[in-house]
Amino acid sequence: MLEVRNVSKVYEGKIAYQALSNLSLTVPKEQFVGIMGPSGSGKTTLLNVVSTIDKPTSGQVIIDGKETNRMNKRQLALFRRRELGFVFQDFNLLQTLTVKENIIFPLTLDNVSVKEQDARVHRIAEKLGIAHILNKRTYEISGGQSQRTAIARAIIHDPKLILADEPTGNLDSKAAKDVLETLQMLNREEGATMMMVTHDPQAASYCDRVIFIKDGALYRELRKSGSRQMFSRKLWAYCPPLGGRKMNFRQFAVKNVFRNMRLYAAYFSAAHSRS
Numbered sequence: 001m002l003e004v005r006n007v008s009k010v011y012e013g014k015i016a017y018q019a020l021s022n023l024s025l026t027v028p029k030e031q032f033v034g035i036m037g038p039s040g041s042g043k044t045t046l047l048n049v050v051s052t053i054d055k056p057t058s059g060q061v062i063i064d065g066k067e068t069n070r071m072n073k074r075q076l077a078l079f080r081r082r083e084l085g086f087v088f089q090d091f092n093l094l095q096t097l098t099v100k101e102n103i104i105f106p107l108t109l110d111n112v113s114v115k116e117q118d119a120r121v122h123r124i125a126e127k128l129g130i131a132h133i134l135n136k137r138t139y140e141i142s143g144g145q146s147q148r149t150a151i152a153r154a155i156i157h158d159p160k161l162i163l164a165d166e167p168t169g170n171l172d173s174k175a176a177k178d179v180l181e182t183l184q185m186l187n188r189e190e191g192a193t194m195m196m197v198t199h200d201p202q203a204a205s206y207c208d209r210v211i212f213i214k215d216g217a218l219y220r221e222l223r224k225s226g227s228r229q230m231f232s233r234k235l236w237a238y239c240p241p242l243g244g245r246k247m248n249f250r251q252f253a254v255k256n257v258f259r260n261m262r263l264y265a266a267y268f269s270a271a272h273s274r275s
């Protein structure tokens with residue numbers, strides 16, 4: 001499904017910085033994979049390259065047999081809109097629309113009939129437990145419901161690959177658990193292939209496989225065997241020795257604003273490019 005082949009990414013600047021070094025990985029169809037690693041290890045860079053928001057300096061990203069490096073800007077925008085689903089840390093819902101309007105937004109751009117839109121939105125809303133809030137505005141719903149709405153929007157067009165960047169970062173622990181169970185259910189029952197970046201071993205324990213990145217290279221991976229609780233304990237035990245570059249709160253906040261701006265820009269360019 002996803003193949004990352006010998007990908008390197010160098011950020012040019014006064015001092016060039018190699019954020020990814022010859023990284024290769026394969027994610028088979030229907031796998032739920034987590035990406036973990038210390039701050040500055042290259043997780044976001046990898047997600048940006050896989051989601052085609054950023055181009056690798058060398059190497060290839062192949063999604064469902066399509067080599068994304070060979071696509072032009074317009075093809076990439078359409079590819080993102082049709083084949084990928086994005087789930088952001090802070091939901092990124094449109095405040096003036098209802099829950100239902102937010103969910104069907106990607107379909108309206110593809111001229112899907114109203115009947116088909118209704119059928120899809122009702123099926124997904126039932127599945128995600130948000131059928132009763134479809135007519136509410138986004139300011140009338142909770143954080144967990146907002147993220148489930150965002151997940152519904154991410155899957156309404158049946159994407160090949162769902163990419164999630166810290167999807168529980170803004171949620172309390174109960175809402176986070178609900179959202180992670182929703183993602184896991186989509187993976188198991190709908191066969192969705194997913195890649196989730198997270199700092200949280202508890203969140204990562206919902207994945208089938210967790211890949212650790214350090215200094216822009218694959219460091220190690222752990223696969224789930226046995227219960228989620230056992231996997232969670234393994235991940236907790238494994239995380240502290242990875243260390244990492246420490247950031248103060250201000251650096252962290254600035255970095256996350258920047259990261260989300262880049263993701264929004266890509267999402268909206270995908271959303272607004274018509275076929």
Ligand SMILES: Nc1ncnc2c1ncn2[C@@H]1O[C@H](COP(=O)(O)OP(=O)(O)OP(=O)(O)O)[C@@H](O)[C@H]1O
Binds near residue numbers: 012019043046
């Ligand atoms: N646009 C950029 N220009 C220059 N350097 C960058 C750029 N974006 C990221 N970097 C550097 O590349 C490295 C990897 O950054 P990246 O954001 O991928 O790490 P991360 O693992 O996602 O970190 P975090 O967990 O803190 O979000 C870092 O050292 C970072 O400073």
